[in-house]
Amino acid sequence: MRLRWQATFRRQRFLYRPPCHTSHTFCTSAALRLAATPPPSVNLENFPCDSIRNFSIIAHIDHGKSTLADRLLEMTGTIKMSSKGANKQVLDKLKVERDRGITVKAQTASMFYQQKERQYLLNLIDTPGHVDFSWEVSRSMAACQGALLLVDASQGVQAQSLSVFHTARERGLKIIPVLNKIDLPAAQPDRVKAQMHSIFGIDPSDVLHISAKTGEGISAVLRAIIERIPPPSGESTGKFKAFLFDSSYDRYRGVISLVSIQDGVLRKGERIASFHTRKKYEITELGIMHPEEVPTTQLLPGQVGYIACNMKQSSEAHIGDTLHRVGEMVEPMPGFQPAKAMVFAGIYPVDSNDFPKLEESIKRLTLTDRSVTVQRESSAALGQGCRLGFLGSLHMDVFRQRLEDEHDAKIVVTAPTVPYKVVYKDRTVIVSNPTDFPDIIDTSMHVREVQEPIVKASIIVPEEFLGEMMDLCFEHRAEDVDHRYLESSGETSSRALLTCTMPLNEIVMNFFDKLKSRSSGFASFDYEAAGYKRSNLVKMIFLLNNKPVDALALIVHQSAEQTIGKMWVKKLHKVIPRQLFEVPIQAAVGKRVIARETLSALRADVTAGLYGGHYERKMKHLENQKEAKRRMKRIGRVDLPQEAFFDILSSKHS
Structure with a gap:
């Protein structure tokens, strides 16, 4: 049967073959290949521009975008219904996407759909939903004429929904509003449609009601794609x-x-x-x-x-x-602004001999993620490694997991930092590595000022958590804090939009975790770059036995140097193995030591074998031991093992 199908199919315009195993993509398992149906016996020449619709799905994270893509693929016959009744995240092909339940890489799928005796070619260009992958969203939208704006009927409009909507509107895309998860008991479609009307100016009658999980309303979405989204323009007789x-x-x-x-x-x-x-x-x-x-x-x-x-x-x-x-010149298209890295971190192999393999793995991954910047660097403590630039902290964490999952890399990732501007008298330098930051900021000598990147943050939160969110923002040096209520229920406002400007360095570590914790998971967060601003920043170094450890250097604000110094010194005290001599652990800014812990020495009982005799006999042995430890402390070196670096820099200790 299989051979007969292949022979028949080769006679048609399409030539089907099993998908190739590429180095950049985690295969979506045999289930996807079994679910995929062979292309229909159609000729692409039968699809002029007016029979084509190019669209994307834009949504906040976890609003059901991947599930809706599954239902569209099933409804158009692109994939078969799986044996368990429903496909799950067919377009999320990476292991990290399936593990985390999020989309991090844009994918494309062409579908053929019959309506009123006419066949259409629908090109779905999928988009991620997290703010750190906004560059992927922008690239996907450039190839579309329309977009499905997906909103959860139980959660309402979220922060990322605002961002992607304005991006789509700026590109001139036709927006089709879709309300998902209407089958949930907590769904409030009327309230959410009122939100969409007040925030986006969308007519409530244009909103489609669907349940991507059960398949309810999916046929109406396909009709809306054909009827509302304009076809692409182009001439087959023109220059390619x-x-x-x-x-x-x-x-x-x-x-x-x-x-x-x-x-x-x-x-x-x-x-x-x-x-x-x-x-x-x-x-x-x-x-x-x-x-x-x-x-x-x-x-x-x-x-x-x-x-x-x-x-x-x-x-x-x-x-x-x-x-x-070749030989036919055309007018070039505008293109994109290059992605600008906002978070930097050093990546080193646990075993220094594995650096060539790690560098090759990083090159392979950056082929599919062009927003990552790579530069070689070396550390006295960690050896040779790479300094990578990312669009955000989640982007960095996903890249780390892909290195571990797809390339079996054992790595140590340094503490993330952001790019700072150091303004000298004759030049301005962008510094992303703390080791390159000046030790002392002397405005009267060489350095005029130091600037840090700031962002404009948007937080949508229920009214009862508004006070907690404002306190959290002020704790992270937020300025220009303002809020407004999005909609009202009777006389009581239910949700508020909080806006402020804050340093990017304050949100790259664990700000998002605190946000979710203080709002019981109900707050949503989005931000966009807002330039640079002068700030009082200092370089903090850590010393083991009076010797600096370059890989642990940090750039912190003066107001937080005491808190951060004490916290990191305590971390080091927990993970550094005890030596045969006493080890002072210090955090210093310039020549000032702002925090200290002392790691006590391992001591052998040198008097255990002495029985009887004068006490001076024992004191002589103890004095000899003290002198030996003083000598070891002068010439001794503390080796910080890679496991200790991993414990210090892992997120659970952040």
């Missing part, structure tokens, strides 16, 4: 032009690029050129994602697909690049 919005890596085929065809037709064997790099390539394979790779013979205007063209280096696949046919 394509927009590159994502890329991945295959060890056999090189860089695989996801493109949106703007004009013209692209066929296998044709030669194309990059507007950004001016390099030329020959198309060796192209096709659509259904949701796995399905090769085709051509891609037409308005369609979204992948291309393989023997591109070897990831730097050649410039996100936002315009591709054109």
Whole structure:
């Protein structure tokens, strides 16, 4: 039966093959491959622009976006219903996505849908839901003409919903409001629609009611996609032009690029050129994602697909690049602003001999996550490693987990820091590594001032937790704190939007955990960069037996130096193994020691074998022991093991 199906299928326009195992993607298990149905016997030439809809799903984290994508794939026959009755997170292909239940990498899926004797090609370009992956959201929206704004009927509008809505509105996308989880007992659809009307100006009659879990209302969503979202524009007779919005890596085929065809037709064997790099390539394979790779013979205007063209280096696949046919110049598209790293951390192997393997693993992962910046660095305590820049603390944690899951890396991650501006008399330097920060800020000499990045934060919280949230913001040096109520129930307001500006350094460690703890999990948080501001910052170093440990250096605000110094000194006192001599553990700012703990020495009972005799006999042995320990303390060296670094820098001790 299988052989007969393959022979029949090869005679059609599509040539189906099992999905390739690439180095960048965790395979979604055999269940996905069994659930995927072969593409229908259709010809892509039968899908002009007016039969194509390109859309994305935007939502706050945990509002049911991945579940809705599953139902759309099932309703259009792209995947079969699993044996357990429902597919779970089909487009979340990474292990970290399935473990955490979040989307961190945008995916694409093409669906064929029949309505009123006409067949449509629907291209779903999935988006993450967390603020740290906003660059992925922006790239996905660039290839779409519309978006489904998904809101949880029990939780209402959340902070990230505000951010992604304004991003979609700025790009001119048609917004279809969708209310999810209406089957829950706690659902309040009328109240949430009133929120959407007051915040977004959305007409309540335009809101669709669905339950992605049960499948209720999914057919209405498909009809709305066809009726409300405008088709892409493009001419098949024009010069070929394509927009590159994502890329991945295959060890056999090189860089695989996801493109949106703007004009013209692209066929296998044709030669194309990059507007950004001016390099030329020959198309060796192209096709659509259904949701796995399905090769085709051509891609037409308005369609979204992948291309393989023997591109070897990831730097050649410039996100936002315009591709054109060799010899035909076209007007380039605007492209994207490069992602700006906001959180930096050093990554070192537990075993220093594993550094080449770790560096290769980091290169492989950055092929699929182009927002990560990489730079080599070395530490006297940890050896050779890499300094990586991320878009946020969750982005950093996800990258760390992917290194461990997909590449079996055993690593130590230093404390995260943010980029600071050190303004000298003749230049301004961006410092992301605490070891490069000046030890003493002397405004009369070389350094004029130090600036730290600040963000504009938005917190949506129930009214009863508003006081707790304001206290939390003030504890983290927030300024310009303001709030307004989003909607009212009778005379009592139910939820408030709290806005403020605060230093980015205050939210990269454990601010989000405190936010959820103090609001019983009901608060939502979002932020955007707001420039730099002058601040009183100092460099804190830690000394073991009067010798500094460079990997533990921190940049802190003067108002918190005592608290942070005492906390970290106590951490070190717990994890450092005892030595044969007394070890002072100190936190210092410049030449000032602001906190100290003393690790007592291991002592042998040198008088255990002495029986009888004068007491001076015992005192002589004890004095010899003291002198030996004083000598060891002068010349002794405290080796901080890698396990101790891991304990200190792990999140559970933060």
